[in-house]
Amino acid sequence: MGITIITGRQSQTLSQTVYLEIGAALEAGKEKLYLMVPEQFTLGAEEALIKANHLNGLLNVEVLSPKRLGDRVLK
Secondary structure (H helix, E strand, O other): OOOOOOOOOOOHHHHHHHHHHHHHHHHOOOOOEEEEOOHHHHHHHHHHHHHHOOOOOOOOEEEEOHHHHHHHHHO
8 A cells, every 4th residue: 555646736737647547556456546636626537537547437536625535534
């Protein structure tokens, strides 16, 4: 188990890199993947992740905002 942190200024290239890395991890059989994005981008990130990897849905990936992640930790 490990954490991969990819940071940088918002750009289409950065987003595609993240989505494709998640797709590669899914193909490798990884489970319980998390993508953390700002609150207002969660729905858009889910949609873009599905489109970038030609997925039918997100079963092993969760797109979370910092607030939602904090709520989960506190529960």
